[in-house]
Amino acid sequence: MSLGHSIDRVDYDQLVAEAQRRIAARSRGQWTMHGPVDPGITLLELYAWLLDQRVYRADRTPEPMVQAILGVLGEGLAPARAAGVVLELSPPGPRRLGRFAVQVARRPELTFTTRRAIAVAPVDAIELQTWEGDRTADLGRRPVPLLRADGAAAEATIVVRFAAPPPPGAPVGLGFELDDTGVEPAWSPDAVAAPPPAELTWWCNGVALTGDAVRDGTGGLRRSGVVRLTPPTGAAELRLRITTAHATFTSPPRVAAIRGNVVRATHRLRRALPTTGPWLPLPGVTLELPIDRGLPLGAVRLRLTEPDGVTRRWWAVPTLAPCGPADRVLLVERAAARLRFGDGLGGRVPRCAAGTAVAGWYEVGGGAAGDVGPTAWQPVELAAPAAVPPPGSPLAGLGVRSHVQAVGGRDREAAADARARVAARTARRARAVTAEDHVELARTTPGVAVARAHAAIGLDPDEPCVRSPGVTTVFVVPRVGDRGVADVAAGRAITAPVADPGLLRQVEARFADTRLVGTVVHVRAARYVAIRVDVTVEADAWDLDELRARVAGALRVHLDPLHGGADGDGWPFGGVVRITALIRVAQDAAGRDGRVADVVVQPRGRDPLPACRDLELPRHALPVASVAVRLVAPRGAGGGLR
DSSP: OOSSSSSGGGOHHHHHHHHHHHHHHHHTTTOOSSSTTTTHHHHHHHHHHHHHHHHHTTTTHHHHHHHHHHHTTTOOOOOOOOOOEEEEEOOOOOOOEOOOEEETTTTTEEEEEEEEEEEEEEEEEEEEETTEEEOGTTTTOOEEEOOOSSSSSEEEEEEEEESSSSOSSSHHHHHEESSSOOOOOTSSSOOOOOOSSSOOEEEEETEOOOOGGEEEETTTTTTTEEEEEEHHHHHHHHHHHHHEESOOOOOOEEEEEEEEEEEEEESSSEOOOOOOOOOOOOOOOOEEEEOOOOEEEEEEEEEEEOSSSEEEEEEEEESTTTTTTTOEEEEEEETTOOOOOOOSSSSSSOOOOOOOOEEEEEEEEEEGOOOOOOOOOEEEEETTTTOOOOTTTTTOOOEEESSSBBOOBBBBOOHHHHHHHHHHHHTTSBOOOOOOOHHHHHHTOOTTTTTEEEEEEBBBTTTTTTTTTEEEEEEEEOOTOEEEEEEEOOOOOOOOOOHHHHHHHHHHHHHHBOTTTTTTEEEOOEEEEEEEEEEEEOOOSSSSSHHHHHHHHHHHHHTTTTTTTTSOOOOOOEEOOOHHHHHHHHHHHHHEEEEEEEEEEEETOOOOOOOOOOOEETTEEEEEEEEEEEOOOOOOOOOOOO
């Protein structure tokens, strides 16, 4: 018997009632006795009770069983994850810093550690020169366009002045906070590397930086990140030039702030395993871990000298269920802050040689608590995170502050959440089969920001006039930051967003793994067709300029590739521009202040159409509209054009 709703949302009474409701129709009126004394009703109630009990037990599957089932599906409980952040350092003088730790005041469990060595020195000033001139005064106040996006050559100059030259032997770090990119920043664990939108060259004091001399964490100014570069020895001023022969950005990258002496840090801290002597070879041995610096994160390196005198490594695994009796594995129980060894069936029982102890380290940290906002930090010694740096330490007098939110922290996934995630993943598109699959996969490509996509099944860009079986062309429209409806209406927004080459390569790389065998998927930037819309409005309003801007803005939004269309989610690819729809939009915008007398839409650069005809766009194309509004006096009121 099929139900119109899921059985795991109904109880015993609902199951019996649903079955009794269908008896008359299914038995064609032959089953007339529906009372409890009828044997058929007794069997029906029995099966309903059994099903209700099965559903009850299924909803209470123990976590080891859930992990085993997820393992069969190639999944597992997502482990805890450490948040990432960028720190700005304020040193009292030039110095070289290795890896060190910082913690939030009065919260020693929130300890972050830096990843690499860095050279720092007090910064006197940071200046910025773009094609618009000196924009130093705007840094930190408003986003500044850094490079053009017209496809031609472009460059920008950043001058960093130190009070004294940074010490040699380590690179300096510059933090670039880009405005509204739609891409995860480089310090986020969710960040995915993608080809740069334009090929950039970094110059320092007239020398082009190549290879290890520069590490561009911004991905070619696609996302916020840290640029690490090695300056010339003894240079107190760094004159950095960013150049490109072809500025193929979708829109000019806008920098909100540039900061010197920055370094990435993550919410993790490595600690030595507690010293413990040999234990009895019993199943389920546990090793308790201190929690004064946070809960264990999951990374463990443990070595144990066994009775045969050989020191062997034991490996941390997410679950002991699939492990055999000879596997040297252990389980990190984050919530209980301990390590658990096997019982001889799932995992090996540890046996220590006499007079030996556990050796190794483990990491603490991670979790949602690490997503702290911009705040001041206290540097501490890495070997003893509770200790304040003593005088003479490179960390003494060092000021640390974060200007961005720490992101990416996540607690260990619960079994119920893992079940829901895997169940939702079964409905997620993982193969490019239908047109909707191609659109969803392109739109959700990690590492880039795709606003819209359109799949043209059977279209080969090299043979557009014939249908090509097994070939699909996907047109993508990139996301453009700070491009709201108000900007489109006012005519300040980019009218035809064009995907950069790096974005197209990233989407192509995703289809290389998801397309069907024997099919070909091409990825292209969206095609645009320039059109002109002329509107005549009879009006006698007080503010004619405001009325003209209102009508023109409504039509621009209606025809916009990202905000247009009937649903406001973008003009349909290849959609017909209908006169009646334009009249309705224009009249709604004019309201009682005017009456739309005429609307004419024409393709620009092509033979004009009759004034009364709709405009049919080429297949798979989007419009780029220029709108002209003419105001005339109402009929019978006299007067002329306005």
